[in-house]
Amino acid sequence: DTEVTQTPKHLVMGMTNKKSLKCEQHMGHRAMYWYKQKAKKPPELMFVYSYEKLSINESVPSRFSPECPNSSLLNLHLHALQPEDSALYLCASSQEVRVQPQHFGDGTRLSIL
Amino acid sequence: DQQVKQNSPSLSVQEGRISILNCDYTNSMFDYFLWYKKYPAEGPTFLISISSIKDKNEDGRFTVFLNKSAKHLSLHIVPSQPGDSAVYFCAASETPGTYKYIFGTGTRLKVLA
Numbered sequence: 001d002t003e004v005t006q007t008p009k010h011l012v013m014g015m016t017n018k019k020s021l022k023c024e025q026h027m028g029h030r031a032m033y034w035y036k037q038k039a040k041k042p043p044e045l046m047f048v049y050s051y052e053k054l055s056i057n058e059s060v061p062s063r064f065s066p067e068c069p070n071s072s073l074l075n076l077h078l079h080a081l082q083p084e085d086s087a088l089y090l091c092a093s094s095q096e097v098r099v100q101p102q103h104f105g106d107g108t109r110l111s112i113l
Numbered sequence: 114d115q116q117v118k119q120n121s122p123s124l125s126v127q128e129g130r131i132s133i134l135n136c137d138y139t140n141s142m143f144d145y146f147l148w149y150k151k152y153p154a155e156g157p158t159f160l161i162s163i164s165s166i167k168d169k170n171e172d173g174r175f176t177v178f179l180n181k182s183a184k185h186l187s188l189h190i191v192p193s194q195p196g197d198s199a200v201y202f203c204a205a206s207e208t209p210g211t212y213k214y215i216f217g218t219g220t221r222l223k224v225l226a
Contacts, residue, residue, distance in 0.1 A: 042216030090156055097212045104156035
């Protein structure tokens with residue numbers, strides 16, 4: 001069983017919709033991450049939060065908006081997505097940014113119509 | 114430019130035999146390496162890691178070898194079990210700033226009963 005929980009597991013949305021992906025961990029980790037994984041490709045880092053503050057944005061388009069309401073939760077707000085944004089979105093956490101490894105959730109499979 | 118390469122997209126091994134998965138990297142600044150296993154519809158699961166001050170790290174049936182001069186690492190699984198059938202990703206990062214993992218494209222391992 002994964003200790004990083006992501007909801008929903010699957011999401012289908014239109015290009016004009018607004019939706020959110022959620023990630024939760026109760027391991028006391030203070031670093032949380034969002035990754036995007038396209039089919040047959042490796043995961044690619046999107047955002048890093050450290051102690052609930054955004055520390056890294058890997059030049060992600062503004063239609064993806066991360067939020068860290070508290071140390072256990074990480075959200076990814078989606079708005080006006082494009083079909084090419086269809087992918088598996090993975091959340092991960094680690095004890096701290098400089099303390100590895102990262103532990104991954106099972107991901108949300110996102111399809112944009 | 115793929116900084117971490119797994120040149121074998123797939124590998125089949127008989128149960129009980131050794132599985133050897135290989136990974137090459139090009140960035141000499143990488144000094145922390147990890148292996149993750151991924152089952153379908155699940156997120157990557159951390160297996161084992163190694164830092165550049167070591168050339169070998171062992172955990173049960175899993176051993177990772179690092180050859181810094183050749184920029185090569187390998188994962189040995191002995192003995193291989195059918196439950197090991199999955200996609201294996203190697204990942205590398207620099208320290209400091211170990212948050213950013215660069216993943217390889219994965220190797221699909223099939224262990225035949």
